[in-house]
Amino acid sequence: MSAEPINLDSWRELPAAQQPEWPDHSALERTVAELQGLPPLVFAGECDELKDRLAAVVRGEAFVLQGGDCAETFAGATADNVRNKLKTLLQMAIVLTYAGRVPVVKIGRLAGQFAKPRSSGTETRGGVELPAYRGDMVNGFDFTPESRTPDPARLLRAYHSSAVTLNLARAFTKGGYADLRQVHAWNQDFVAESPAGRRYEQLAREIDHALAFMRACRADPEEFHTVEFYSSHEALILDYDRALTRVDSRTGLPYDVSAHMVWIGERTRQLDGAHVEFFSRIRNPIGVKLGPTTSPEDALALIDKLNPANEPGRLTFITRMGASKVRDALPTLVEKIHASGAQVAWICDPMHGNTFEAPSGHKTRRLGDVLDEVTGFFEVHHALGTHPGGIHIEFTGDDVTECVGGGHPIVEEDLALRYETACDPRLNRSQSLDLAFQLAELYRSS
Numbered sequence: 137m138s139a140e141p142i143n144l145d146s147w148r149e150l151p152a153a154q155q156p157e158w159p160d161h162s163a164l165e166r167t168v169a170e171l172q173g174l175p176p177l178v179f180a181g182e183c184d185e186l187k188d189r190l191a192a193v194v195r196g197e198a199f200v201l202q203g204g205d206c207a208e209t210f211a212g213a214t215a216d217n218v219r220n221k222l223k224t225l226l227q228m229a230i231v232l233t234y235a236g237r238v239p240v241v242k243i244g245r246l247a248g249q250f251a252k253p254r255s256s257g258t259e260t261r262g263g264v265e266l267p268a269y270r271g272d273m274v275n276g277f278d279f280t281p282e283s284r285t286p287d288p289a290r291l292l293r294a295y296h297s298s299a300v301t302l303n304l305a306r307a308f309t310k311g312g313y314a315d316l317r318q319v320h321a322w323n324q325d326f327v328a329e330s331p332a333g334r335r336y337e338q339l340a341r342e343i344d345h346a347l348a349f350m351r352a353c354r355a356d357p358e359e360f361h362t363v364e365f366y367s368s369h370e371a372l373i374l375d376y377d378r379a380l381t382r383v384d385s386r387t388g389l390p391y392d393v394s395a396h397m398v399w400i401g402e403r404t405r406q407l408d409g410a411h412v413e414f415f416s417r418i419r420n421p422i423g424v425k426l427g428p429t430t431s432p433e434d435a436l437a438l439i440d441k442l443n444p445a446n447e448p449g450r451l452t453f454i455t456r457m458g459a460s461k462v463r464d465a466l467p468t469l470v471e472k473i474h475a476s477g478a479q480v481a482w483i484c485d486p487m488h489g490n491t492f493e494a495p496s497g498h499k500t501r502r503l504g505d506v507l508d509e510v511t512g513f514f515e516v517h518h519a520l521g522t523h524p525g526g527i528h529i530e531f532t533g534d535d536v537t538e539c540v541g542g543g544h545p546i547v548e549e550d551l552a553l554r555y556e557t558a559c560d561p562r563l564n565r566s567q568s569l570d571l572a573f574q575l576a577e578l579y580r581s582s
């Protein structure tokens with residue numbers, strides 16, 4: 137048991153970036169009090185299990201696949217939607233495990249990814265200025281004063297939507313849908329239409345043969361029938377994540393039980409800021425996004441503050457440099473941190489450094505840039521002898537047209553066809569599989 141209670145409110149004294157301006161503070165306090173009385177969404181023991189899996193990533197023995205929507209929406213918490221995202225994640229994981237020959241730690245940007253940091257606090261349309269959309273946890277997407285006013289009741293809806301989503305994810309991953317014998321079923325609606333689907337079908341046939349062989353040998357391990365799946369989100373709105381922090385009865389230590397893993401974004405990772413302070417107090421495995429301006433000194437100071445015991449699996453750096461910068465910005469960072477002896481996992485987010493505006497005004501990303509950043513990430517780690525530990529992506533299971541490129545190509549003129557994201561552009565299912573095949577090749581040759 138820990139000797140003294142840990143102060144979970146020390147962050148309140150510090151500047152907290154990207155927080156909503158709640159118009160009604162007493163409503164916020166009532167909501168927070170209600171959240172504090174609600175059951176945990178995940179258990180501390182599950183968070184520890186994920187920490188162990190991430191420790192294997194630090195040792196170079198496993199690879200992280202972390203992904204999901206840029207911004208989940210309340211309306212999107214449906215069985216079809218969650219199943220489609222999980223299906224894509226499972227297909228990507230199978231490609232990586234089979235073709236890349238590496239165990240994959242599966243983490244969704246799911247069941248809690250309801251808040252967004254924004255470049256500007258307001259949005260102007262036709263001369264009207266309103267608060268920017270900050271995710272369904274804070275305000276509505278519609279461009280009206282009512283919808284854009286931050287509403288604390290949304291924190292409760294975020295909790296309940298997370299609970300529904302996590303319940304579906306647990307049912308799909310433990311209840312038979314994720315059984316390896318379903319490798320073909322996951323592809324059924326897809327195979328004929330897309331080159332990635334056809335390539336996947338070939339791989340699924342090989343897996344079938346391998347499974348038949350294993351069964352003939354009377355080997356049918358439990359791992360073939362269910363999947364370990366973990367949830368994660370950017371813990372941006374501190375009132376929410378603090379209200380869902382509970383002291384673990386086994387150890388007396390605090391965990392943010394709104395997700396297994398939480399991360400700090402590029403815009404809120406100030407060393408003397410509230411987010412870093414709050415994260416230093418909770419015991420979940422945590423991530424920190426690092427953009428191209430991060431100095432090795434910044435990263436080392438974050439390690440001192442967030443992982444003073446140098447526990448492997450506790451801290452993951454998610455680098456998001458941009459394809460044009462990764463080969464210049466990443467090497468010194470990795471080299472100096474590795475030389476310090478710090479035990480961190482390195483994950484590449486090839487999305488957030490590669491956003492641009494198409495002539496139509498849509499925010500988009502090129503799959504080619506995404507693949508180039510991932511390739512640069514592998515090159516840097518290969519040259520330094522460190523482990524490229526995973527990827528963090530924004531994707532969806534639907535055939536949206538938000539990013540350009542891919543084996544089943546989408547061009548800039550297609551963007552308006554199915555542009556459905558609430559914030560940043562996501563890879564569709566075919567583009568996600570293209571990425572998985574490329575990753576598997578990179579992994580095998582690294």
Ligand SMILES: O=C[C@H](O)[C@H](O)COP(=O)(O)O
Pocket residue numbers: 206252253254255256488559560
């Ligand atoms: O997902 C990341 C950020 O929230 C997003 O890129 C911010 O977008 P903006 O620059 O349109 O505010």
Ligand SMILES: C=C(OP(=O)(O)O)C(=O)O
Pocket residue numbers: 206253370400401402403425426456485488
């Ligand atoms: C905001 C995000 O990324 P970053 O903090 O890296 O900009 C995100 O991943 O949603």
